[in-house]
Amino acid sequence: LFFTARRSRLSADARAFLATARQFTLDVEGRRVVGWRWGSAKQPLVYLVHGWGSRGARLAAFVEPLIAAGVGVVTYDAVGQGESARGMTSMPEFARSLAAVVQREGSPHAIVAHSMGCAGTTLAMSWGLEVGRGGLVFLAPAADPPSWVAPFARQLGLTPTVLDRVRARSEPRLRVRWSDLNVCDLARALPARPDLLIVHDEADETVRWQDGPAIAAAWPNARLVTTQ
Numbered sequence: 001l002f003f004t005a006r007r008s009r010l011s012a013d014a015r016a017f018l019a020t021a022r023q024f025t026l027d028v029e030g031r032r033v034v035g036w037r038w039g040s041a042k043q044p045l046v047y048l049v050h051g052w053g054s055r056g057a058r059l060a061a062f063v064e065p066l067i068a069a070g071v072g073v074v075t076y077d078a079v080g081q082g083e084s085a086r087g088m089t090s091m092p093e094f095a096r097s098l099a100a101v102v103q104r105e106g107s108p109h110a111i112v113a114h115s116m117g118c119a120g121t122t123l124a125m126s127w128g129l130e131v132g133r134g135g136l137v138f139l140a141p142a143a144d145p146p147s148w149v150a151p152f153a154r155q156l157g158l159t160p161t162v163l164d165r166v167r168a169r170s171e172p173r174l175r176v177r178w179s180d181l182n183v184c185d186l187a188r189a190l191p192a193r194p195d196l197l198i199v200h201d202e203a204d205e206t207v208r209w210q211d212g213p214a215i216a217a218a219w220p221n222a223r224l225v226t227t228q
Contacts, residue, residue, distance in 0.1 A: 055082030
Protein backbone atom coordinates (compact mmCIF):
# COMPACT_ATOMS: atom_id res chain seq x y z
CA LEU A 1 0.00 0.00 0.00
CA PHE A 2 2.72 2.47 0.95
CA PHE A 3 4.50 2.00 -2.38
CA THR A 4 1.39 2.12 -4.59
CA ALA A 5 0.21 5.52 -5.86
CA ARG A 6 -3.40 6.30 -6.61
CA ARG A 7 -3.70 6.65 -10.37
CA SER A 8 -5.20 9.90 -11.66
CA ARG A 9 -7.53 9.96 -14.64
CA LEU A 10 -6.54 11.57 -17.91
CA SER A 11 -9.13 14.13 -19.01
CA ALA A 12 -10.30 14.43 -22.59
CA ASP A 13 -8.62 17.86 -22.85
CA ALA A 14 -5.33 16.47 -21.55
CA ARG A 15 -5.51 13.53 -23.94
CA ALA A 16 -6.11 15.90 -26.87
CA PHE A 17 -3.16 18.06 -25.81
CA LEU A 18 -0.83 15.08 -25.51
CA ALA A 19 -1.85 14.10 -29.03
CA THR A 20 -0.01 17.21 -30.27
CA ALA A 21 3.28 15.70 -29.10
CA ARG A 22 5.41 12.84 -30.37
CA GLN A 23 4.69 9.94 -28.04
CA PHE A 24 7.41 7.46 -27.16
CA THR A 25 7.74 4.40 -24.96
CA LEU A 26 10.75 2.83 -23.31
CA ASP A 27 11.63 0.03 -20.94
CA VAL A 28 12.82 0.90 -17.43
CA GLU A 29 14.10 -2.27 -15.77
CA GLY A 30 11.41 -4.38 -17.40
CA ARG A 31 8.57 -1.88 -16.95
CA ARG A 32 6.97 0.32 -19.60
CA VAL A 33 7.27 4.11 -19.41
CA VAL A 34 5.26 6.39 -21.72
CA GLY A 35 6.46 9.88 -22.60
CA TRP A 36 5.79 12.83 -24.89
CA ARG A 37 8.03 15.33 -26.67
CA TRP A 38 7.38 18.68 -28.35
CA GLY A 39 9.89 20.54 -30.51
CA SER A 40 12.80 19.65 -32.77
CA ALA A 41 15.91 17.63 -32.06
CA LYS A 42 18.07 20.78 -32.26
CA GLN A 43 16.32 22.68 -29.47
CA PRO A 44 17.48 22.67 -25.84
CA LEU A 45 15.20 20.46 -23.76
CA VAL A 46 13.18 21.24 -20.66
CA TYR A 47 11.90 18.21 -18.76
CA LEU A 48 8.62 18.34 -16.81
CA VAL A 49 8.65 15.86 -13.93
CA HIS A 50 5.36 15.15 -12.15
CA GLY A 51 4.70 14.23 -8.52
CA TRP A 52 3.26 11.28 -6.59
CA GLY A 53 -0.07 9.93 -7.81
CA SER A 54 0.11 12.22 -10.84
CA ARG A 55 1.20 12.15 -14.50
CA GLY A 56 3.14 14.24 -16.99
CA ALA A 57 -0.03 15.84 -18.36
CA ARG A 58 -0.55 17.53 -14.98
CA LEU A 59 2.21 19.98 -15.99
CA ALA A 60 0.77 20.65 -19.46
CA ALA A 61 0.24 24.37 -18.75
CA PHE A 62 4.01 24.86 -18.93
CA VAL A 63 4.37 23.40 -22.41
CA GLU A 64 3.11 26.20 -24.68
CA PRO A 65 5.01 29.00 -22.87
CA LEU A 66 8.20 26.93 -23.05
CA ILE A 67 7.71 26.22 -26.75
CA ALA A 68 7.12 29.95 -27.31
CA ALA A 69 10.44 30.59 -25.54
CA GLY A 70 12.20 28.42 -28.12
CA VAL A 71 12.87 25.21 -26.23
CA GLY A 72 11.73 21.65 -26.67
CA VAL A 73 9.73 19.96 -23.94
CA VAL A 74 9.69 16.39 -22.65
CA THR A 75 7.33 14.91 -20.11
CA TYR A 76 6.45 11.34 -19.16
CA ASP A 77 4.62 9.19 -16.64
CA ALA A 78 6.98 7.56 -14.15
CA VAL A 79 6.65 3.81 -13.51
CA GLY A 80 3.55 3.03 -11.47
CA GLN A 81 1.90 6.30 -12.57
CA GLY A 82 -0.41 7.49 -15.34
CA GLU A 83 -0.16 5.57 -18.60
CA SER A 84 3.04 3.76 -17.61
CA ALA A 85 3.36 0.30 -16.08
CA ARG A 86 1.20 -0.39 -13.06
CA GLY A 87 2.49 -1.62 -9.72
CA MET A 88 4.65 -0.28 -6.94
CA THR A 89 6.74 2.85 -7.28
CA SER A 90 8.99 4.99 -5.11
CA MET A 91 11.44 7.88 -5.05
CA PRO A 92 14.23 5.65 -6.50
CA GLU A 93 11.91 4.53 -9.28
CA PHE A 94 11.07 8.17 -10.02
CA ALA A 95 14.83 8.76 -10.34
CA ARG A 96 15.35 5.73 -12.58
CA SER A 97 12.46 6.75 -14.82
CA LEU A 98 13.93 10.23 -15.29
CA ALA A 99 17.43 8.88 -15.95
CA ALA A 100 16.12 6.45 -18.57
CA VAL A 101 14.05 9.10 -20.36
CA VAL A 102 17.04 11.47 -20.42
CA GLN A 103 19.25 8.73 -21.83
CA ARG A 104 16.76 8.25 -24.64
CA GLU A 105 15.73 11.83 -25.41
CA GLY A 106 18.83 13.85 -24.56
CA SER A 107 20.40 15.96 -21.83
CA PRO A 108 18.16 18.48 -20.05
CA HIS A 109 18.82 22.18 -20.43
CA ALA A 110 16.49 22.59 -17.45
CA ILE A 111 14.05 20.58 -15.32
CA VAL A 112 10.74 21.70 -13.81
CA ALA A 113 9.62 19.22 -11.15
CA HIS A 114 6.77 18.94 -8.66
CA SER A 115 6.62 17.34 -5.19
CA MET A 116 8.01 13.77 -5.32
CA GLY A 117 9.37 14.59 -8.78
CA CYS A 118 11.76 17.04 -7.09
CA ALA A 119 13.02 14.32 -4.78
CA GLY A 120 13.44 11.87 -7.65
CA THR A 121 15.29 14.50 -9.70
CA THR A 122 17.72 15.19 -6.84
CA LEU A 123 18.36 11.47 -6.39
CA ALA A 124 18.99 11.03 -10.13
CA MET A 125 21.48 13.91 -9.97
CA SER A 126 23.26 12.20 -7.08
CA TRP A 127 23.65 9.22 -9.42
CA GLY A 128 25.23 11.38 -12.12
CA LEU A 129 22.38 13.04 -14.05
CA GLU A 130 23.60 16.42 -15.34
CA VAL A 131 21.38 19.48 -15.79
CA GLY A 132 22.36 22.33 -18.10
CA ARG A 133 22.58 26.08 -17.63
CA GLY A 134 18.81 26.45 -17.51
CA GLY A 135 18.88 25.00 -14.00
CA LEU A 136 16.03 23.63 -11.92
CA VAL A 137 12.59 24.70 -10.76
CA PHE A 138 11.12 22.78 -7.82
CA LEU A 139 7.41 23.27 -7.12
CA ALA A 140 6.39 22.26 -3.56
CA PRO A 141 9.42 19.98 -3.15
CA ALA A 142 9.36 17.13 -0.63
CA ALA A 143 12.46 17.14 1.58
CA ASP A 144 12.15 13.72 3.19
CA PRO A 145 9.77 11.30 1.43
CA PRO A 146 10.52 8.37 3.79
CA SER A 147 9.02 10.42 6.62
CA TRP A 148 5.63 10.08 4.93
CA VAL A 149 5.45 6.60 6.45
CA ALA A 150 4.61 8.14 9.85
CA PRO A 151 1.05 9.33 9.02
CA PHE A 152 0.56 6.16 6.96
CA ALA A 153 1.48 4.08 10.02
CA ARG A 154 -0.81 6.05 12.30
CA GLN A 155 -3.72 5.62 9.92
CA LEU A 156 -3.30 1.83 9.81
CA GLY A 157 -2.20 1.41 13.43
CA LEU A 158 1.18 -0.08 12.49
CA THR A 159 3.67 -0.76 15.27
CA PRO A 160 7.35 0.29 15.13
CA THR A 161 8.26 -3.37 14.68
CA VAL A 162 6.09 -3.63 11.58
CA LEU A 163 7.64 -0.44 10.16
CA ASP A 164 11.11 -1.86 10.72
CA ARG A 165 10.06 -4.91 8.73
CA VAL A 166 8.65 -2.71 5.95
CA ARG A 167 12.02 -0.94 5.67
CA ALA A 168 14.01 -4.16 5.81
CA ARG A 169 11.89 -5.89 3.18
CA SER A 170 11.71 -2.92 0.81
CA GLU A 171 15.36 -1.83 0.76
CA PRO A 172 16.65 -4.80 -1.33
CA ARG A 173 13.95 -4.09 -3.92
CA LEU A 174 14.64 -0.35 -3.91
CA ARG A 175 18.42 -0.92 -3.87
CA VAL A 176 18.63 2.16 -1.64
CA ARG A 177 18.45 2.61 2.13
CA TRP A 178 15.61 4.77 3.40
CA SER A 179 18.15 6.76 5.42
CA ASP A 180 19.88 7.79 2.17
CA LEU A 181 16.79 9.44 0.67
CA ASN A 182 16.74 12.77 2.49
CA VAL A 183 16.77 15.47 -0.20
CA CYS A 184 18.69 18.00 1.91
CA ASP A 185 21.46 15.46 2.58
CA LEU A 186 21.55 14.52 -1.11
CA ALA A 187 21.74 18.20 -2.10
CA ARG A 188 24.70 18.90 0.18
CA ALA A 189 26.62 16.00 -1.38
CA LEU A 190 25.96 16.78 -5.05
CA PRO A 191 29.17 17.32 -7.04
CA ALA A 192 27.50 20.13 -9.02
CA ARG A 193 24.42 22.15 -8.07
CA PRO A 194 22.73 24.09 -10.87
CA ASP A 195 20.77 27.22 -10.04
CA LEU A 196 17.53 26.26 -8.29
CA LEU A 197 14.25 28.16 -7.97
CA ILE A 198 11.87 26.80 -5.33
CA VAL A 199 8.22 27.86 -5.29
CA HIS A 200 6.19 26.71 -2.29
CA ASP A 201 2.88 27.82 -0.83
CA GLU A 202 2.53 28.50 2.89
CA ALA A 203 -0.82 26.70 2.99
CA ASP A 204 0.28 23.56 1.13
CA GLU A 205 -1.75 20.70 2.61
CA THR A 206 0.24 17.88 1.02
CA VAL A 207 3.90 18.86 1.28
CA ARG A 208 4.52 21.17 4.22
CA TRP A 209 5.94 24.60 3.40
CA GLN A 210 8.95 24.04 5.69
CA ASP A 211 10.34 21.51 3.21
CA GLY A 212 10.97 24.27 0.64
CA PRO A 213 13.13 26.46 2.91
CA ALA A 214 14.99 23.37 4.19
CA ILE A 215 16.03 22.39 0.67
CA ALA A 216 16.90 26.01 -0.18
CA ALA A 217 19.21 26.15 2.87
CA ALA A 218 21.02 23.01 1.72
CA TRP A 219 21.43 24.29 -1.86
CA PRO A 220 23.91 27.23 -2.03
CA ASN A 221 22.55 28.83 -5.21
CA ALA A 222 18.85 28.35 -4.50
CA ARG A 223 16.15 31.02 -4.41
CA LEU A 224 12.93 30.46 -2.48
CA VAL A 225 9.65 32.08 -3.50
CA THR A 226 6.89 31.67 -0.92
CA THR A 227 3.33 32.07 -2.16
CA GLN A 228 0.07 32.55 -0.29
